[in-house]
Amino acid sequence: MITDSYGFYVGTSSIVDENTHEPILSILTLIVETVAKLHRDGHNVVLVSSGAVGVGLRRMDVNERPTNLPRIQALAAVGQCRLMSLWDGLFSHLRLPVAQILLTRNDIADTTQYVNAQNTFSQLFEMGVVPIVNENDTLAVSEIKFGDNDTLSAITAAMVKADYLFLMTDVDCLYTANPRTNPDAKPIEVVDDISSIEADVSSAGSSLGTGGMSTKIVAAKLGTSAGVTTIITKSSKPGNVHEIVTYLQRLEQDSQGTTVPTDGSALLSPPLHTRFLRSDHPIQSRSFWLLHGLNPHGTIYIDQGAYSALLNKASLLPAGVVDVDGHFAQQEAVRLVVVQKLSPDSLNGDFLHHGQEPRVVGSALVNYGSHEIACIKGHRSTQIHSILGYADSEYVAFHENISFFPGDDSPPR
Template structure:
């Protein structure tokens, strides 16, 4: 039985590919990564690398010892380093006759739905052409407002965008442990995680002096990836060959499961793969548009809504102004906002404080709004028929259309 072609995203941190002290590229690991990607490609799989390291390589190129704190200087070093890094990747892959492509992203690049779909189409075309995309955050232009924050998050959003089967987060440990194995000899590996919210593990590992991500960012990335239906795996960055072995093992196990349904014999089990932590994807993954609404857009403010409005949204109705209790932040039409469910506003509250009646306000999702914050402040709590008289115009009876609202996954809400 032939293995089905997969789409595999491999995320590499700065510390995986650039020496923390000398800032020199770690050629031995880079070469192994290229060989691993080539093996996967030969097996018929699509491969995406999400590669940090531009600033680290820029430091080496400019003979600067420490990562500066001044943002324009960091961005300038990223511009210098990105050229060298891509030249390095291109040179290594060219030995195996594999073309590569550079894709630099910020949140702004995928905030527009059309651009997000264009990015998906570009990835699809590159796969068809047998090209390996190499993705990085566009550190040369990105500021905090449009940054993903770390490449773990970027890799999870990329994995969702390309509808990946596997997302590998390469790190300096084999897997997650119940405690820090460096200090606690009783620490046990966590090999499979079915429910991230109940995960009890040691996540104290911080990022390197060059990188930005620690173990906690990998947990966040695993939550994003699994919510989109992507099996997310943490494994050791110094042994890139693990990726190929783990993929082969999981494919063999899947084939055995399929074969056991047709056969009553007891098949031979494949050799266990290297140690890793595997996060099982959600059985009800968020669909592409909903994922984009939740994670592709940076919320510009918050709408506080009542339980009646929340119930109506769950029944596929849009958000009417009558259900909006309060507004926080400054935003315009067609910008993203958080949706937070509260009981009600205290009539004598001076700064919009909410009465929770023992219940904390709960963020339930995100929405693209039809009106800006100043307009919603004027129409909140009112009937839709009053919008014309309150604003002088009525672009829509809804503050947000249902198709432009997406719930976070831990809410019992319909998927669309």
């Protein structure tokens, strides 16, 4: 019986030597053993693995990561074959089949493709297969990249409705300061409000990887907002994951009133890690897709009245639109920004009555393009036809196509 689903993210610096670019087989093997043990215990596991470019550097005897995009993409194409061969070979020793899934943001930008991806993951789990996910670096450009694989791992964890996401990194946990330079740095073991973090996240990652601790925080925000408990732990000790899982299971049993083992094992502390607690009000699948699966093509500025109405499940009327920025078409995603009443100079920062600064509150799929919305903004829906010569909808965006970021779930005071 499946009890939990787990997502693992391992970055390039965790599995590829920074100097020689050789795969770190000892860590790869431990990761495979950990995933296999969880799988044998009846859990679904998805592995998000970086490393294609790093492995490609070794395969082609290139000393340093190039800056030329086509060359990076070519190395990624070479390295991805080798990387999957490594994973497949190691998992095959434990008779555990794997599947390769390469994604770009475009692959989940369409709701049908997003659902198809979810269905593929579900079918792979039913077949007892471990999906191994990476960004499709061969095709990805800045406009369709996830930014880094920390973000991709959080989106993947949300797609498969994982209970836990483990971000494997080169430190045990998050600290109040950089432990390498500050001996007084204290570990942060549990974070229940990620917005209140005052930790040192200045680490910029390795020369091979693209992330650092700051990208782990971003991933944790995404994961916890989707209901995924997100954990930072040391990549060189993958076996810690099983101990942490055992500890968390005992915590849950204890909270439910289950009898604590008489040997006192439930009281043992787990290996050092940072656990970001999942949101009590997680974003649903479609809302998460609207917020994080789509790249915004522009911005719609709305007033406070429209914002309050939207939070009460209303659709967006043109009368509530203050201004438009960017060029986008019908049914494309846009940012929603709340502003106070503006001066006639519009978005030049001259707010009347000392109003608050603009605030990004969510995303929406629009029923009209940027030019049309610029024409009908501030007008009544009954005037749309006379202004445009047609009226596809009385709304700029339907309420089911609007989603807000966590914290923006109640009307402003």
